[in-house]
Amino acid sequence: MKKEEKSKIIEEISEKISKSKGLVLADFTRMTVAEVNELRRELKSAGVDYKVVKNTLLKIAMQNVGGYDGLFKYLEGPTAVAFGYDDPITPVRLIKKIKGKIEKPSVKAIFIEGQVYDGSKLDELANLPSKSDIIAGIIGSVIAPASGIVWTLNAVLSELVLVIDAIAKKLEEKGS
Template identity: 40%
Template sequence: MGNNRQLKEAKVLEIKEKMEKAQGVIFAKYQGLTVEQDTNLRKNLREAGVEYKVYKNTLTALAAKELGIEGLESILEGPVSVAFGYEDPTAPARILNNFAKDYKKLELKGGVVQGEVFDTAKVQQLATIPPREVLIAKLLGSFKAPLSNLAYLLNAIKEKKESEEA
């Protein structure tokens, strides 16, 4: 019996470390997915750098409680999978949400993003935020546009003066 307790304590520590390290943790109901669908989902998550696991809800709840995260009781009911996003907090939500659109058996239940508990509606909102790289590209594009316009304007003035002198 002591060995079983040690295994559970080790698993709680593992979950706690993953939750601490992750910027976004999303919980989903996966019951009813075929093996092929689950394999496809895991592949999509892995390609985005998201770790996907299934843990006992009681162990997940204990790990969350040790981290001071409250309010996961209703989320951790029934078979629940956990997706850990370490680099992009929106990645697990985005991938799971897109997958759930095609496969109705997958259901978003909630999540924890940077220490804050999100319900299903907030997770779905989070899923609409573009990836970090896209946001950075948009920001850089907005910086570049005025500079490009200024360069175009200065060039047009220069060409106009040259044509007047000729």
């Protein structure tokens, strides 16, 4: 591989790393072509990039971005990287889902928003709620009291209208 090709790959991987919120490093050996294609298809449909990268080039890209030193010890043997851009848990969940079907790839390490986890933590991390689930829970918690107030005010106003209506009917009966 020529120096220009290497620098182009390093630049591309550096850009992917800097945009991603979560990374999964995996060993893809012992996977058939069909299994790799299924993995790529599944990841791509969720907006996750999957790339096989030479460890030396990946390490240089991580050094360029900074903050990924904890992953260097996992850069041995064949390495593929899944880049999660929107939700850092998405690539973890998808790889767990794929592993349920084909028992591969083996996960070396997981990087989620600044934290490095060993690949053995895949199941635990895959069960974390997604960012959108957390946001929905927070919004629901904030809205619940407000909607309760609205329902209470509506009930009070309905009761007030009924009382005024009853008083008006009594006055009509007395006046007639």
